[in-house]
Amino acid sequence: MSKLSPIESEFETTEDAEAYDAWFRAKVEAALASTKPRIPHDEAMARLDERLEARRAARRLEP
Numbered sequence: 001m002s003k004l005s006p007i008e009s010e011f012e013t014t015e016d017a018e019a020y021d022a023w024f025r026a027k028v029e030a031a032l033a034s035t036k037p038r039i040p041h042d043e044a045m046a047r048l049d050e051r052l053e054a055r056r057a058a059r060r061l062e063p
Helices: 014-033 041-061
Strands: none
8 A cells, every 4th residue: 555645646545546536437437428418518507506596595594
């Protein structure tokens, strides 16, 4: 097990970094292979803006 410096990596060991890399690559491959309909960028951003505004509004209502 090889320790990594926090300056070099957010992971503690090379094994942790490699495991995350494998997980991330699998997620990307699955997304690329997906047959689900795509959401256009503008629509995705509009949905995100709505969710963020709803959270901001809820925070403003908190005591």
